Amino acid sequence: MGFLEELQWRGMIHDAxxxxxxxxxxxxxxxxxxxxxxxxxxxxxxxxxxxxxVHFQRTGNTPIALVGGATGMIxxxxxxxxxxxxLSVEAIRHNxxxxxxxxxxxxxxxxxxxxxxxxxxxxxxEIRFLxxxxxxxxxxxxxxxxxxxxxxxxxxxxxxxxxxxxxLLQGYDFVxxxxxxxxxxxxxxxxQWGNITSGVELARRMTGNEVHALTCPxxxxxxxxxxxxxxxxxxxxxxxxxxxxxxxxxxxxNVADDDAPRLLRIFSxxxxxxxxxxxxxxxxAPHLRVMQRALAEDITVRVHSRDDYARAVEAxxxxxxxxxxxxxxxMAERDFLSVFEGVPQAPIERKELENGMTVVDLVSxxxxxxxxxxxxxxxxxxxxxFLNKKKCGDPMETIGPRHLLQHxxxxxxxxxxxxxxxxxx
Numbered sequence: 001m002g003f004l005e006e007l008q009w010r011g012m013i014h015d016a017x018x019x020x021x022x023x024x025x026x027x028x029x030x031x032x033x034x035x036x037x038x039x040x041x042x043x044x045x046x047x048x049x050x051x052x053x054v055h056f057q058r059t060g061n062t063p064i065a066l067v068g069g070a071t072g073m074i075x076x077x078x079x080x081x082x083x084x085x086x087l088s089v090e091a092i093r094h095n096x097x098x099x100x101x102x103x104x105x106x107x108x109x110x111x112x113x114x115x116x117x118x119x120x121x122x123x124x125x126e127i128r129f130l131x132x133x134x135x136x137x138x139x140x141x142x143x144x145x146x147x148x149x150x151x152x153x154x155x156x157x158x159x160x161x162x163x164x165x166x167x168l169l170q171g172y173d174f175v176x177x178x179x180x181x182x183x184x185x186x187x188x189x190x191x192q193w194g195n196i197t198s199g200v201e202l203a204r205r206m207t208g209n210e211v212h213a214l215t216c217p218x219x220x221x222x223x224x225x226x227x228x229x230x231x232x233x234x235x236x237x238x239x240x241x242x243x244x245x246x247x248x249x250x251x252x253x254n255v256a257d258d259d260a261p262r263l264l265r266i267f268s269x270x271x272x273x274x275x276x277x278x279x280x281x282x283x284x285a286p287h288l289r290v291m292q293r294a295l296a297e298d299i300t301v302r303v304h305s306r307d308d309y310a311r312a313v314e315a316x317x318x319x320x321x322x323x324x325x326x327x328x329x330x331m332a333e334r335d336f337l338s339v340f341e342g343v344p345q346a347p348i349e350r351k352e353l354e355n356g357m358t359v360v361d362l363v364s365x366x367x368x369x370x371x372x373x374x375x376x377x378x379x380x381x382x383x384x385x386f387l388n389k390k391k392c393g394d395p396m397e398t399i400g401p402r403h404l405l406q407h408x409x410x411x412x413x414x415x416x417x418x419x420x421x422x423x424x425x
Contacts, residue, residue, distance in 0.1 A: 003059040009272055010265040012052065012216045014190040017200060020212040023184070024061075028113070031056055031185030032064035032177055034170065034192075035103070037072045037095035038087065041239035042102050044251070045189075045228040047267055047299075048216050050106050052187040053115070054269070062113040064183060065103045066173060067096045069121030074166050102238050105302065116181075123176050124169070136172050139205045140198065148194035167198045174199035175206050183211075190215045219266070222258035238303050244338040245304045249312035252296035253289070257282070260291040268298040315339045318389065325390045333406040340411070343419045348410075350424040353401055359387065360395040363412055367420045379414060386413040 004021055007013050023029070033049040035042065042050075053063040072092045087095075100117050107115035145151060145167060151159060177183035186196050196213045203211045219227035228236060236251050237243040243251075255263055260282070264275050274294075282291045300309040314327050315335050328336070348366050360376050363369045363385065370376040377395045379385045385392045388403065388411050401424075405411060410422040 001059070003056055003061060006055050006059060007052075007214075007216075010055075011262060012048075012055075012266055014215045014217040015193050016214045017197070017212045019210070020185070020214060023210065023212060027184075028060055028062070029185055030062045030064065030177075030181055030183045031187055032066050032118075032174075032183055033187045034066040034068055034071070034173065035099055037067050037069065037092050037099055040095050040098045041237045041242055042099055043228055043235045043237050045219075045235075046238075048219070049188050050103070051266060052214075052216055054106055056185075056187070057108060057113060057115060060113060063107060063115045064177060064181065065107065065115065065117045066177070067099055067103075067117060067119055068170075068173075069093065069096055069119040070124035071120060071166065071169050071173070072096075073121075074162055074169060098239070118177070120169075120173050120176075124172075132172075136175075136202070136206070137168060139202055140168060140171070144201070145198070148198065150194050167195045168202075170195045171199040171202035174203045174211065178203050178207060178209065178211055184209075185212050185214060187214050187216070190218050216266075219262075222256050240304060240308070240334070244334045245300060245308035246312045246315045246335045246338040248303065249296050249300045249309065250316070252299055253292050253316070255292055255295070257286060257291075260295065264291055264295045268295055269302075270294065270298060311335060325388045328388050328405050328411065331405070336406055336409065340419060340421060343421055345421045345423055347425045348422045350401070353399065353404070353424055356398040356400045358395065359385075359392050359397050359399060362399060362410070362422065363414075363420075367412060367422055369412060369414055369418075369420050384415050387411070389413070 003024055004013070004016075031053075033053050035046060035049070053065060057063045069092055072087065072095075073089070096119060103115075103117060109115050145164070146155065148167060150167065151164060154163075174183065174186050186199055188196055193213075193215050196215065200211055200213045203209070221227055235243075236248060238248075240248075252263070252267075261275070261279055264270065264278065268275070270278075278291050278294055282289075297309060300312060311331065312335070315331060315338070318324075318327055318331070319339050331339075346367055348362075357366070359380070360373050364371075364373045364376045370379065373395075376385070380392050380395045383391060383393075387399070388405060399410065401407075403410060404424055408424045410424075412420045412422070414420070
């Protein structure tokens with residue numbers, strides 16, 4: 001299956017320049033997508049252009065990931081209602097290194113069509129301002145640039161010359177990559193169509209050669225909310241320190257049934273037959289959420305690792321009552337905190353635990369889970385109190401440091417869903 005045919009069944013084509021299908025049907029090509037180093041990590045919205053590059057490479061073409069060290073110093077006005085703050089050179093360089101490591105998890109940097117990561121500061125840092133105005137700026141008129149949505153939408157509120165020049169800089173990236181690496185295709189999200197077509201126009205005028213562009217639709221959920229945000233409105237990052245593998249896994253596991261078929265096509269590497277088989281299976285037993293489980297496994301393994309995926313599944317089972325004490329002890333602290341985010345906590349002096357404390361004292365005096373010791377004893381007698389997922393049978397059992405999870409937590413559970421954490425300090 002060719003590149004465009006692959007994208008077509010996956011629903012990943014929004015716009016494309018005329019002639020791109022004919023060109024790619026006859027040629028192995030070099031193409032690129034750009035990434036803005038405005039943060040130390042990419043987020044799941046960036047997975048769309050990443051997947052374009054992945055499919056491009058898997059169909060025999062050569063992908064280039066451009067991390068914009070130069071354009072990152074300017075700031076893309078697309079989709080912004082006001083001027084962006086400028087980052088320092090040091091911050092941008094740090095972000096580039098972090099993003100480069102994340103891209104390396106998706107692309108193959110070996111073989112004849114090995115992927116490459118480039119930094120546009122490498123060529124912009126050597127261009128003199130007057131030379132750029134004379135040799136590049138004269139090829140695009142102000143009228144043409146103002147007509148682009150990224151500029152037009154800011155015309156009334158105001159846009160600085162710095163951000164106005166962004167599309168010219170991005171356009172020249174295409175020119176440089178075409179001249180030096182034979183790049184003929186630029187890819188990105190549909191919100192970048194204006195900047196991308198400026199690059200096509202500039203490259204055609206400055207080189208006289210055929211080049212093309214292709215964009216993927218921007219995603220929203222079935223309910224109209226923005227894709228890529230957690231329920232709390234926070235971005236879902238690829239960096240495990242910013243979004244834990246458990247939270248990342250849960251995001252995909254909990255996508256709505258109406259969204260799952262589309263997301264499975266865009267973000268997984270499952271074949272068409274596999275996706276359609278999962279859809280049929282889901283239709284017969286939607287409560288099993290087979291599409292969401294397949295999606296969560298595929299993308300969690302590729303962004304993090306098979307081990308991280310396994311731990312995320314184990315953590316999910318713990319939350320819903322199937323986990324064990326041993327599994328809790330194996331869990332990384334970041335996953336423990338992600339699983340039990342929002343659960344009430346209280347501190348307890350580590351010295352007190354070293355001397356030993358009874359279960360009934362911990363759940364009545366220290367945690368406040370019960371109003372009295374007699375109430376706690378009744379719950380224990382009924383088999384309704386658990387410590388670290390193990391049923392408490394003796395209210396006078398002594399609890400000490402050996403019971404601590406991650407050397408600092410005691411997890412109490414009352415009934416099926418009521419949790420409380422004591423943290424040793």
